Amino acid sequence: MTSTDTTRRGEVSIRDLSKSFAINGRPLAVLKGLNLDIRSGECLVIVGASGSGKTTLLRVLAGLEAADGGRVLIDGAPVQGVGTDRAVIFQEPRLLPWLTVLGNVAFGLEVRGEQRARAEERARDYIGLVGLGEFADAYPKQLSGGMAQRVGIARALTVQPEILLLDEPLGALDAMTKITMQEELARIWSEENVTMIMVTHDLEEAVYLADRVLVLPKEKGAAARLIDIDLPRPRDRSEPRFVRYREELLREFGLH
Amino acid sequence: MSLQHIEQPSVLGAGIGDNSYGHELVQRGSQAAARFLSRYGALLGFLALWQVSSTRGWVNPAVIPPLDAIVVALWTGVVGGALLDDIAISLQRSGTAFAAAVVVAIPLGLFMGQVRAVERAFDPILQVFRQTSALALYPIFILLLGLGEASKVFVIFWATLFPLLLNTIGGVKEVDPKLIEMARVYGATRLTVFRRVVLPGAVPSIFVGLRLSATTALLLLIASEMIGANKGVGFQVMNAQYNFQIPLMFAAIVLLAGLGLLSNYALVLLQRRLCRWSSATA
Numbered sequence: 029m030t031s032t033d034t035t036r037r038g039e040v041s042i043r044d045l046s047k048s049f050a051i052n053g054r055p056l057a058v059l060k061g062l063n064l065d066i067r068s069g070e071c072l073v074i075v076g077a078s079g080s081g082k083t084t085l086l087r088v089l090a091g092l093e094a095a096d097g098g099r100v101l102i103d104g105a106p107v108q109g110v111g112t113d114r115a116v117i118f119q120e121p122r123l124l125p126w127l128t129v130l131g132n133v134a135f136g137l138e139v140r141g142e143q144r145a146r147a148e149e150r151a152r153d154y155i156g157l158v159g160l161g162e163f164a165d166a167y168p169k170q171l172s173g174g175m176a177q178r179v180g181i182a183r184a185l186t187v188q189p190e191i192l193l194l195d196e197p198l199g200a201l202d203a204m205t206k207i208t209m210q211e212e213l214a215r216i217w218s219e220e221n222v223t224m225i226m227v228t229h230d231l232e233e234a235v236y237l238a239d240r241v242l243v244l245p246k247e248k249g250a251a252a253r254l255i256d257i258d259l260p261r262p263r264d265r266s267e268p269r270f271v272r273y274r275e276e277l278l279r280e281f282g283l284h
Numbered sequence: 285m286s287l288q289h290i291e292q293p294s295v296l297g298a299g300i301g302d303n304s305y306g307h308e309l310v311q312r313g314s315q316a317a318a319r320f321l322s323r324y325g326a327l328l329g330f331l332a333l334w335q336v337s338s339t340r341g342w343v344n345p346a347v348i349p350p351l352d353a354i355v356v357a358l359w360t361g362v363v364g365g366a367l368l369d370d371i372a373i374s375l376q377r378s379g380t381a382f383a384a385a386v387v388v389a390i391p392l393g394l395f396m397g398q399v400r401a402v403e404r405a406f407d408p409i410l411q412v413f414r415q416t417s418a419l420a421l422y423p424i425f426i427l428l429l430g431l432g433e434a435s436k437v438f439v440i441f442w443a444t445l446f447p448l449l450l451n452t453i454g455g456v457k458e459v460d461p462k463l464i465e466m467a468r469v470y471g472a473t474r475l476t477v478f479r480r481v482v483l484p485g486a487v488p489s490i491f492v493g494l495r496l497s498a499t500t501a502l503l504l505l506i507a508s509e510m511i512g513a514n515k516g517v518g519f520q521v522m523n524a525q526y527n528f529q530i531p532l533m534f535a536a537i538v539l540l541a542g543l544g545l546l547s548n549y550a551l552v553l554l555q556r557r558l559c560r561w562s563s564a565t566a
């Protein structure tokens with residue numbers, strides 16, 4: 029399932045990006061003058077205080093929200109609305125309750141005009157990849173939260189995007205499931221040559237998954253911090269350097 | 285009749301019979317499990333009380349005839365063929381009106397539910413129409429359309445239109461916008477979003493409307509056949525009462541109830557086929 033072409037795909041370049049919303053008729057700057065280059069195939073994790081604009085940034089990258097100023101280029105081309113080079117995994121699985129797991133995972137490809145049989149064939153591969161092979165014919169109602177989220181992940185992977193955008197995908201899961209899913213995400217990311225841009229509140233998760241962590245500032249216009257996580261994979265959460273990175277992130281939040 | 289009633293697979297046979305074939309019900313009850321009794325015991329008791337009160341003369345048997353007289357009237361009416369014409373014409377009236385309501389209300393509701401401006405502009409007038417009794421408007425329909433079939437079908441159509449329309453609109457509006465956004469992220473066009481997300485999402489609510497409308501269609505039947513009709517199950521209720529053929533009157537009432545149960549049951553079956561996902565549990 030790993031893409032064989034060697035051209036650099038899934039590169040993102042963000043230049044002087046700004047975005048504000050009107051709240052009670054007054055503009056509220058959410059993102060201001062953000063610059064960032066995301067490398068092909070990297071895993072960038074975005075953290076920041078609540079309201080710092082993480083979701084907004086992700087939605088701009090997804091093409092669900094238009095920027096007010098600045099530019100976002102993906103592989104050199106400006107983002108204009110949603111595109112087939114990107115897939116989004118939301119905090120909720122957002123499964124269609126009337127489709128089975130197989131139907132849901134094939135949905136993305138079918139919507140893009142793939143024939144049902146071929147879409148389902150590919151969907152089965154990814155259902156296996158997220159470990160739900162036995163549940164292909166189950167309905168969303170019959171799944172646990174973690175299983176449902178894995179279906180959402182499989183659906184996004186099935187369209188083989190260059191860029192995977194994830195907004196707190198594990199935020200609603202219990203601690204145990206979360207750790208398992210973090211390991212699965214790390215594995216999937218290393219198997220699927222894909223650029224992963226993920227928002228999280230969980231600093232350990234950030235250190236576990238990220239090549240680089242982007243810390244969005246609370247004060248608009250202040251420079252966003254980028255922290256390289258220079259650790260071998262698979263990562264060991266108890267190793268001293270891992271713990272030090274976590275503490276460094278905590279300090280970024282002024283919590284340590 | 286509620287959905288839970290119908291959910292029981294055994295209901296069709298028993299449901300048709302419950303108001304009518306007292307004897308048959310008693311027979312069936314004796315074979316059936318305790319669950320059946322606990323469910324239908326009260327109904328059986330009611331029928332037994334009816335039978336006893338009537339035969340013992342506790343109530344005037346000329347007004348409340350014994351069940352066997354009603355069964356006989358029903359039997360001669362249906363098997364003898366006297367009521368068949370009435371059933372046919374009644375089904376035709378209700379069916380035409382219901383079908384017209386489906387053809388108008390579902391597409392219109394799907395459209396109105398999608399376009400906020402249209403829905404907002406029409407909601408007040410819909411609420412007014414819905415609250416206006418179709419029966420109160422019947423004289424106006426008669427003035428406009430005459431005493432014939434047209435006004436009868438139209439008054440039923442009018443009454444069945446609104447439950448279906450409002451439920452369809454509601455179903456469309458209640459579709460989770462997050463699902464729509466998800467489809468858009470995968471590049472779905474407006475048409476695809478409608479076909480793959482909005483429409484299936486609205487189906488359960490449309491079925492609520494269909495079942496309400498089907499019930500309404502039969503309720504309105506009797507009223508519409510009270511005036512200017514010389515055929516129809518509703519007409520037979522009135523006519524039998526007028527001629528003091530009380531068992532025949534009850535037979536016609538039972539027929540109407542049976543038709544109602546049957547149409548509701550058919551819709552529930554269809555709904556279960558189309559919405560298997562909503563009853564899927566772990």
Ligand SMILES: Nc1ncnc2c1ncn2[C@@H]1O[C@H](COP(=O)(O)OP(=O)(O)OP(=O)(O)O)[C@@H](O)[C@H]1O
Pocket residue numbers: 049050051058076077078079080081082083084085
């Ligand atoms: N559609 C919108 N309309 C108006 N304001 C919005 C909208 N979306 C976001 N905002 C505002 O933008 C700011 C940033 O929101 P955003 O959802 O990006 O934050 P976040 O960093 O994802 O927060 P959290 O960690 O709580 O998810 C908030 O103050 C929010 O009120």
Ligand SMILES: [Mg+2]
Pocket residue numbers: 082083084
């Ligand atoms: Mg957010």
